[in-house]
Amino acid sequence: MSSDPDADARRLAAAAGEGDDPNRWFEDLYAAAQRGEAVVPWDRGAAHPLLEWWAGDRLGAQQLPEQSRAMVVGSGPGHDARLLDDLGFVTTAFDISPTAVANAAAALADTSVDVRRADLLDLPGEWRGGFDLVLEAMTVQAMPRSLRQAGTAAVRSMVAPGGVLLVIGMLMPDDGDLDDGPPWLLTRDEIDAFARDGIEFVTYHDEPATDGELVRYLAEFRRG
Ligand SMILES: C[S@@+](CC[C@H](N)C(=O)[O-])C[C@H]1O[C@@H](n2cnc3c(N)ncnc32)[C@H](O)[C@@H]1O
Numbered sequence: 001m002s003s004d005p006d007a008d009a010r011r012l013a014a015a016a017g018e019g020d021d022p023n024r025w026f027e028d029l030y031a032a033a034q035r036g037e038a039v040v041p042w043d044r045g046a047a048h049p050l051l052e053w054w055a056g057d058r059l060g061a062q063q064l065p066e067q068s069r070a071m072v073v074g075s076g077p078g079h080d081a082r083l084l085d086d087l088g089f090v091t092t093a094f095d096i097s098p099t100a101v102a103n104a105a106a107a108l109a110d111t112s113v114d115v116r117r118a119d120l121l122d123l124p125g126e127w128r129g130g131f132d133l134v135l136e137a138m139t140v141q142a143m144p145r146s147l148r149q150a151g152t153a154a155v156r157s158m159v160a161p162g163g164v165l166l167v168i169g170m171l172m173p174d175d176g177d178l179d180d181g182p183p184w185l186l187t188r189d190e191i192d193a194f195a196r197d198g199i200e201f202v203t204y205h206d207e208p209a210t211d212g213e214l215v216r217y218l219a220e221f222r223r224g
Pocket of ligand 1: 119
């Protein structure tokens with residue numbers, strides 16, 4: 001294990017990139033973490049602070065149905081799914097990594113969250129338009145840029161009429177290298193590109209970068 005968790009992720013991603021499955025490194029990373037040989041760099045042990053912000057500042061203004069259905073894309077450790085479950089959403093969460101799914105299902109056993117193994121690029125048909133809230137936190141940016149359009153379209157496909165889409169990530173700096181990754185950070189234009197096919201932009205909120213950190217953002221969209 002290296003002393004830099006991001007370095008573990010980059011090493012595994014680079015190795016996977018040489019094979020035929022660019023997404024294999026997620027399972028490799030979760031499995032290595034399970035053996036104590038790596039750290040999952042995005043596991044902060046709690047829901048994303050920007051999701052907490054949205055729940056406090058924006059959720060009350062939404063006109064979502066009773067028993068709203070929420071979907072968490074690339075749910076990883078499952079902390080965001082737990083928060084949505086606590087907020088009363090009937091929550092489904094999915095990830096491509098079987099180890100992440102097994103760990104999240106165990107960690108969320110005291111909740112009503114339904115944790116599934118699925119591929120964002122090959123979603124079950126019944127999820128189309130099926131969710132009043134779709135949360136995508138740092139999964140599209142974790143996929144190579146060549147998969148960006150397909151990933152963005154798949155995320156938006158799950159939003160029900162009147163439903164809300166939240167996109168959380170780290171913003172590509174103006175002088176950033178588009179080829180550098182993972183993560184392959186989204187530009188502001190790529191964030192705005194979620195607003196297609198009936199999905200409309202609502203608001204954008206970010207936290208100013210401090211001490212060389214990247215800007216973290218939450219963008220909110222709605223299907224009209
Ligand atoms: C950077 S992590 C973010 C995890 C979580 N959303 C969070 O914010 O803590 C990206 C997650 O997406 C998952 N993932 C990557 N590609 C995926 C795909 N094609 N379908 C579903 N999940 C995917 C990875 O296994 C990983 O758990």
